[in-house]
Amino acid sequence: MTAYNSSNTNRLIKASSDQVRVMSEVVDFSSTTNADTDTFDVIGIPANTLVVAAGMDVLSAGTGTGTIAVGDSGNGAYYSAAAAPTSAGQVTITDDSKVYSSGDDIRLTIATAAVNAKVRVWATMISLDKGGSDADTDSQNVTFS
Numbered sequence: 799m800t801a802y803n804s805s806n807t808n809r810l811i812k813a814s815s816d817q818v819r820v821m822s823e824v825v826d827f828s829s830t831t832n833a834d835t836d837t838f839d840v841i842g843i844p845a846n847t848l849v850v851a852a853g854m855d856v857l858s859a860g861t862g863t864g865t866i867a868v869g870d871s872g873n874g875a876y877y878s879a880a881a882a883p884t885s886a887g888q889v890t891i892t893d894d895s896k897v898y899s900s901g902d903d904i905r906l907t908i909a910t911a912a913v914n915a916k917v918r919v920w921a922t923m924i925s926l927d928k929g930g931s932d933a934d935t936d937s938q939n940v941t942f943s
Contacts, residue, residue, distance in 0.1 A: 802830070802838045818850070822920040825906065827860065827913045834864070834911055837874070839903035840919045845927075847898050852877040852921040853891040854906070859884050860915030867907045868919065870896070874907035883915035897926065 821841045832838075843849060854868050860883050868878035868889070876896065881889045904921045 800836045818924045820922050822918050824918050826916040832908050832912050836908045838906040841904040841921050843898050843902045845901045848924050848926055850895050850922040852904050854889045855918040856883045856886050856915055858916035859886050860913050862911055864911040864913035865909045870902045870905050880909050
């Protein structure tokens with residue numbers, strides 16, 4: 799197994815943001831040497847972020863028996879079960895949102911065999927830490943009586 803990391807290390811959604819953001823990256827598997835059990839960390843998830851949904855859109859269909867699942871480091875198929883990218887269009891996603899207390903990544907996991915499709919990986923995210931920092935070092939700024 800090879801673990802691939804995106805060259806985009808910037809986690810674009812900032813902790814002070816309170817807007818829903820859609821992040822996406824295109825991955826052209828025909829430009830990589832990949833195999834069964836390889837993982838691709840594609841989109842960074844900052845700490846204290848809610849991922850509302852994530853998925854994959856097949857832009858150019860591939861050939862072969864390889865499959866791709868969309869998940870994270872804890873569950874490689876959390877957002878989308880393994881699917882063969884042999885026809886263009888959105889891959890079926892789950893309805894599960896997830897809160898990340900520490901940073902993670904939207905991860906693609908290859909199974910069965912190599913894939914050669916071109917896909918867009920996307921994630922809809924919102925920060926849960928408006929005005930704070932993603933390091934969980936915030937202090938109380940209100941009083942109670």
